[in-house]
Amino acid sequence: MPNNPVLNHHISSQFNEELQDVHTKFMTMGGLVEQQVANAIHALLDTDATMAIDVQFQDNTVNRMETEIDEALTLILARRHPAAIDLRMVIAMSKANTDLERIGDEAAKIARIAQSLCEEGGSPRGYMETRHIGNQVRVMIHDALDAFARLDVDQALRVLLADADIDREYQSATRTLMTYMIEDPRHITRVMNVLWVLRSLERIGDHARNISEQVIYMVKGLDVRHTSVEEIEQKVQR
Amino acid sequence: MPNNPVLNHHISSQFNEELQDVHTKFMTMGGLVEQQVANAIHALLDTDATMAIDVQFQDNTVNRMETEIDEALTLILARRHPAAIDLRMVIAMSKANTDLERIGDEAAKIARIAQSLCEEGGSPRGYMETRHIGNQVRVMIHDALDAFARLDVDQALRVLLADADIDREYQSATRTLMTYMIEDPRHITRVMNVLWVLRSLERIGDHARNISEQVIYMVKGLDVRHTSVEEIEQKVQR
Numbered sequence: 001m002p003n004n005p006v007l008n009h010h011i012s013s014q015f016n017e018e019l020q021d022v023h024t025k026f027m028t029m030g031g032l033v034e035q036q037v038a039n040a041i042h043a044l045l046d047t048d049a050t051m052a053i054d055v056q057f058q059d060n061t062v063n064r065m066e067t068e069i070d071e072a073l074t075l076i077l078a079r080r081h082p083a084a085i086d087l088r089m090v091i092a093m094s095k096a097n098t099d100l101e102r103i104g105d106e107a108a109k110i111a112r113i114a115q116s117l118c119e120e121g122g123s124p125r126g127y128m129e130t131r132h133i134g135n136q137v138r139v140m141i142h143d144a145l146d147a148f149a150r151l152d153v154d155q156a157l158r159v160l161l162a163d164a165d166i167d168r169e170y171q172s173a174t175r176t177l178m179t180y181m182i183e184d185p186r187h188i189t190r191v192m193n194v195l196w197v198l199r200s201l202e203r204i205g206d207h208a209r210n211i212s213e214q215v216i217y218m219v220k221g222l223d224v225r226h227t228s229v230e231e232i233e234q235k236v237q238r
Numbered sequence: 239m240p241n242n243p244v245l246n247h248h249i250s251s252q253f254n255e256e257l258q259d260v261h262t263k264f265m266t267m268g269g270l271v272e273q274q275v276a277n278a279i280h281a282l283l284d285t286d287a288t289m290a291i292d293v294q295f296q297d298n299t300v301n302r303m304e305t306e307i308d309e310a311l312t313l314i315l316a317r318r319h320p321a322a323i324d325l326r327m328v329i330a331m332s333k334a335n336t337d338l339e340r341i342g343d344e345a346a347k348i349a350r351i352a353q354s355l356c357e358e359g360g361s362p363r364g365y366m367e368t369r370h371i372g373n374q375v376r377v378m379i380h381d382a383l384d385a386f387a388r389l390d391v392d393q394a395l396r397v398l399l400a401d402a403d404i405d406r407e408y409q410s411a412t413r414t415l416m417t418y419m420i421e422d423p424r425h426i427t428r429v430m431n432v433l434w435v436l437r438s439l440e441r442i443g444d445h446a447r448n449i450s451e452q453v454i455y456m457v458k459g460l461d462v463r464h465t466s467v468e469e470i471e472q473k474v475q476r
Contacts, residue, residue, distance in 0.1 A: 063464040070461065074329060081319040091312060094329075098336065178427060185423040189416060199437075223308065226301040 004151060006089055006218075015080045019089070022072040026093050026100075029065040030145040033100050036062065036107035037141060037204060041134040044114035044197060045127055052118060055111035062104035069097045088221060092214035096148065099207040103141065106200040106207075113193045125180050125187060126194035129173035133201045136166055140208035147215045153236055156212035160229045166205040173198055242389060244323055244456075253318045257327070260310040264331050264338075267303040268383040271338050274300065274345035275379060275442060279372040282352035282435060283365055290356060293349035300342035307335045326459060330452035334386065337445040341379065344438040344445075351431045363418050363425060364432035367411035371439045374404055378446035385453045391474055394450035398467045404443040411436055 007023055010016045036055055043052035073094050076082060082090050140162050147155035174195065181191050216224050216236060224232045245261055248254045274293055281290035311332050314320060320328050378400050385393035412433065419429050454462050454474060462470045 060464075067461050067463065070329075074325065077315060077329075078321055078325055083316055087312065087316055091308075091315075091332075094332070095336070098333065178430060181419070181426050182423055185420055185426075188419050188423075188426070192416060223305050225305065226298075 004149065006085055006151065010086075012080070015076075015082075018072070018076055018080065019082075019086065022069060022076065022093065023089075025065065025069055025072065026097065027145065027149055029062065029069065029097075029100050030141070030148070032058070032065070033062060033103045033107070034138065034141045034145065036104055037110075037134075038138055040107040040110035040114060041130065041138075043111055044117065045131055045134075047114075047118045049115055049118040052111045052115035056108050056115070059104050059108040062101060066097055066101040066104075070094065073097075085218065085221075088218045092148075092218040096211045096214045099210045103204050103207045106204050110197050110200050113197055117190065117193055120190070125191050126173065126177045126198070129169075129176065130194060130197055130201070133166060133169055133173060133198060136162065136169070137201050137204045137208065140166070140205055144208040144211040144215070147212055148218075151215065151219050153216055153219050156215040157229070157233060157236065159212040160209055160232065163205050163209040164229065166202060170198055170202040170205075242387060244327055244389065248324075250318070253314075253320075256310070256314055256318065257320075257324065260307060260314065260331065261327075263303065263307055263310065264335065265383065265387055267300065267307065267335075267338050268379070268386070270296070270303070271300060271341045271345070272376065272379045272383065274342055275348075275372075276376055278345040278348035278352060279368065279376070281349055282355065283369055283372075285352075285356045287353055287356040290349045290353035294346050294353070297342055297346040300339060304335055304339040304342075308332065311335075323456065323459075326456045330386075330456040334449045334452045337448045341442050341445045344442050348435050348438050351435055355428065355431055358428070363429050364411065364415045364436070367407075367414065368432060368435055368439070371404060371407055371411060371436060374400065374407070375439050375442045375446065378404070378443055382446040382449040382453070385450055386456075389453065389457050391454055391457050394453040395467070395471060395474065397446055397450040398470065401443045401447040402467060404440060408436055408440040408443075 004023075007020050008016060010019070036058060039051055040055045042048060043055060073090050076090055080086075140159055143155055143162070144159045146152070147159065177191050177195050177198070181188050210225075213224050216222055216232065220236060222235055224235065227235070242261075245258050246254060248257070274296060277289055278293045280286060281293060311328050314328055318324075378397055381393055381400070382397045384390070385397065415429050415433050415436070419426050448463075451462050454460055454470065458474060460473055462473065465473070
């Protein structure tokens with residue numbers, strides 16, 4: 001972890017080690033969750049039922065990691081009494097841990113829908129939108145985790161901007177799919193399933209945004225939740 | 239807070255006071271959020287546009303309280319180095335704080351839909367289901383907060399059981415609404431709005447469940463997330 005100064009500055013090498021261990025586990029969980037989202041979208045778009053089942057199964061691993069990370073963080077709080085940026089890192093990891101687990105949940109939901117669409121024989125309506133938004137949220141998760149690993153506030157800001165894009169594209173895709181339903185009511189059930197997938201992707205974007213907000217909290221000590229991107233940019237540059 | 243032994247047992251009266259203050263604020267926020275959900279459902283079912291706007295406006299208060307509670311909890315961690323049940327209470331409040339804010343978000347979403355349905359002239363399709371599930375989730379929030387205030391594990395368990403009911407009823411209501419859409423595609427847009435409301439209510443139930451899981455963590459030191467209600471009952475009784 002050469003770029004993260006927080007993880008090496010403690011007098012107690014035991015504390016250094018504990019913080020590094022939980023940080024490593026957090027990043028591993030992040031990588032797994034990112035892969036889960038990629039696999040869930042792949043399973044849907046390429047009607048890969050085996051992969052759809054695998055994603056749902058792997059969600060147990062994500063859940064277990066969430067529990068382990070929270071346990072490790074609680075032990076650090078109880079034994080090491082972290083202060084300043086160490087404390088903020090522990091708190092940020094605790095919050096972002098919940099977001100990662102929720103991203104995992106949404107991936108599992110997408111996989112469940114993918115599985116049932118595989119069985120019914122797919123629905124190409126709305127798949128272009130799904131592919132497009134899906135790719136964007138994957139990049140958002142990746143960038144948010146990268147910002148977390150490198151304490152990179154600028155990168156975190158870019159994720160917040162990307163989330164605003166996703167929200168607009170989600171609204172537009174929803175309108176398109178509603179039009180499909182009205183034009184051809186025979187496919188309502190299938191199109192509804194694609195709508196739920198888009199909703200999940202939009203939620204995943206929100207979670208990536210939350211993780212990025214925690215990066216800014218960790219580095220700058222600023223709570224930027226419920227703040228517009230413009231205001232955040234001003235605050236951060238001060 | 240006569241029934242909560244955690245809030246009065248500290249040697250430092252300053253620590254007692256800080257923990258009580260944040261606990262009081264947490265319970266106040268809980269009461270506000272419960273009211274927000276009740277008002278959002280009322281605005282929808284009784285086509286009350288003024289109330290729909292008020293709920294969206296009040297969401298700012300909920301957001302501000304979330305920030306203040308997290309600040310207070312961070313100060314307690316930094317200054318008081320809580321241990322054992324005190325530490326678990328701080329962690330549980332930090333997690334449940336996020337859930338309360340998300341419930342507030344869902345209430346605001348319902349209010350936004352209520353407002354647009356008011357303008358379009360309402361949709362009685364699916365309102366019976368909304369009223370029914372809406373009442374149930376309001377009770378769930380109330381009971382979860384009550385369990386939190388009184389450290390009542392049995393009450394928390396009842397909320398977990400109620401959430402399983404909600405999930406079943408949500409599935410059933412969704413199917414009913416899909417049938418409406420297929421039978422009468424002219425009302426697809428309106429029925430979709432009711433579907434989003436039901437989805438929000440189902441999410442609110444999940445958040446009430448999360449808060450109840452934190453009650454069990456606080457009292458018993460057990461992390462019961464990702465565990466079936468049957469398993470939790472066994473663990474708790476040990």
